[in-house]
Amino acid sequence: MKRLIAIVEDEPAIRDNYAAAFTREGYQVRTYGDRAQAMAAFAARLPDLAVIDISLEDEPEGGFELCRQLRALSAELPIIFLTARDSELDAVSGLRLGADDFLTKDLSLAHLIARVNALFRRVDALRKPPGDEAQIIRRGPLALDVERMRVEWDGRVVLLSLTEFWIVHALTRHPGHVKNRQQLMDAANVVLDDNTITSHVKRIRRKFQSVDPAFDALQTVYGMGYRWIE
């Protein structure tokens, strides 16, 4: 059975373009223009994944509310936030809404689809019983479950968004090597400017530090990029 993706987006052209792309990828798509419409549909049937625009018509932050309601219905449902502004990324992240990724709208469709696929893979992996240890990268206190896209530090879970996970993954694959911003962007399937990468890295650090205040493994090499120190 085809997986169902719900797109909540007030701009019909974008909504339809996204729908077309996902349909082409073999997903079943439902689109909604506002929160009430979406919630009514979700109450009837939960989608397998939701792509939600933060600003919905007359509600500038209607997406947040929708996310909260959706999360109340399902704890595992993958949610991707779309924003028109880079500056909202921090705000979204700070709200701890339990979304799986935050993206800006200038992300290309290919990248969006890569994310959706990755999130579905994770859902699948979580459903399978744990077993294949080879998929887990260990770097000191860090344990990176590539399959489930889960990160543990000292045995404690660090909740990273998909973009953040990919950045950490790219850095930890070759510890000590400097990854420049472009490499990180490629790894995370995003096209961002330098400031956004910097703020992503900052958020990653903050998330690790909330688990372990002494966290110091993610270093900045000024002018070049970042590296992971064991």
Added chain:
Amino acid sequence: MSLRLKLLLLGLATLVLPWTGIRYAREMETALRESEQHALQAVSESIAASLQGRMNLLYRNADDSAPTNLGPYDLTPLVLTAPPYIDGYPDDWPHDPRAWRSYGNGAHRFRLLTGVYDRMLYVLLDVRDPRLVFDAPGANPLDSSALGDRVWIGYEDPQGAQQQVFLALTGPGPILARRIEAGEYGKESAVEDPRIVGALQPHEGGYDIEVAMPLSMVGRQFGVLLDDRDQRGADPLSYGTLRSDDLHTLGRLIVASPSLMPYLAQFMQPGMRLSVTTPGGAVLGQSDELAVPGVLAPAPGILTQIYRRFVDRSGEPQFIASDAPIYDASHRAVIGELDVTQAANRWEGLRDRALTRMLDWTLVTSAMLVIVTFAFAAWLALRLSRLRRASESALTKPPGAILDGISPQTLVSEFPETAAPDELGDVARSFSRLLGRLDEYTSYLRSLAGKLAHEIRTPLTIVRSSLENLEAEDVPLAARQYLERARQGSDRLNAILVAMGAATRVEEAIGGAERLRFDLVPVIGSAVSAYRVAFPQRRFAAELPAEPLEIDGAPDLIVQLLDKLIDNAVDFSSAGATIIVRLRRGPAAAVLEVDNPGPPLVPEARGRLFESLWQSRTGSDSRPHFGLGLYIVRLIAEYHRGGVAASDLPDGEGARFGVWLPLADVPLLPNYNDKVKLESV
């Protein structure tokens, strides 16, 4: 010329006031002098009138007619101011060459000077006689064989009888006056007259004789005769004002009545001289108090003396004089003349007081006016410069300054002088309004980029996603190239959007930045090595200090700042050029400089380079520019409490962009920024 100087000059123009005062004082003085002259004339005429016909008051021996025509033997004694000491020396006589009378016979002459003082008649004889012959010592003065030079004095006594005394010259010093009296049997004897005293002193070419006698002895007539002998007992050569045969007087003695002086004295005032003369001009009586300073003239003060130097004109007569004839009772003949002389400065005290007071006031007024205008000018200049500073700083302040949360609105509302009710206040208010508008305009412009970026992003997303969907469709090969072009176009559009939002994002990054203390040297060092990779077309030289330079701030932002400077340097230099990145320790700050060879700064760029939305770029390249790069540099420098500057390289072959960042171990002083700015970059 500054406003202050102009107003000072204006104030100095009030010095015309004292000048006018001086002019006025001069005019007043002239008028005063004229009126004094008139008053004096009136005084002299009234005194003269009071003397009219009073011959007996004027002349000691009043006869019917005044001595209008003086004969050669008439004597008009000087009115002496002090009695000469009868010692034969003429030093204590007044020097008045016109008063001398000269009598003689051929080469033998004597000069005669007579004077009156306090009812005494004084006679001075200056005899030119190369051969002074004294009487034989101890001889009878009447012994004709023993006679030397001899002086006869003849006079008419008050009873009208002719009298004679002689002075026998017996040697230098006192000489006696004797009269010849007929005794019994016609025997004559010389009797000494003690009322008459005399003295003789020889001098070069002659001798002087002084004689004093009471005026009471003398009537109307008086004369002197000299018997000049070349040797003792010889026949004398006689000459003088006595008839030589009977020694009767030839000339009159014209002397004022004793009551004239007391009469004149009642008209006297200090600083005045009254004199009564004969119609011929000989002084009869004189009361002189010219030298006595007026009672109204205290010693002038220094200020008054200074004023006087300005007011007094040179060549002004010291005295004013007036004369009036004294007529006889019938008002037909003139019996005398009255001269009244008065010191011109008799009323000096009064005049000086008025002058001093007037000039004091005008000077004080002028000085106060000057001070007030100067103070006003200073105050005005202060206000104007405050206005200027405020408008300048309002223009140079980054709009919506993120430092210390100063918003442009508060800056505008704190504009000085806006509360002033005068014209300057109007200017300030309109300035403030203008700046407010400008501020709204710039902040609108600034936000426009961000807003535009946001607003364009949605349609761009539509275009891009549509294109991506189209690529997935079965598009004819011929159409693919258009698809590709559309894609490139949208990519470029996206890049533009990113560039437009750059400043906004940096401001957001600054807002969220965390300050930490770090060493600049390795940060700059590693950044420069990254540029070598990023810009292979340029060479990079890093000049870094050996010691660490610690600042408080965000290393990410510092690297962004350097990125922008390097972008700028790369844009303005040609391929293969060497860009120098220099970090050094300034007086209180770390100084980061980026030198790039290339064109010098355009003149209009000075002072504006680091403003938002300003660029001097004329050419165009593929990357979009919005004049935000150096603005971002400034934002980041100011976040670190530092500053920026740009200049041409010393050789003019390029530009230097400098940033100074206060060192962490240097305490921030109130005027810290100005100091560092002056000293470092």
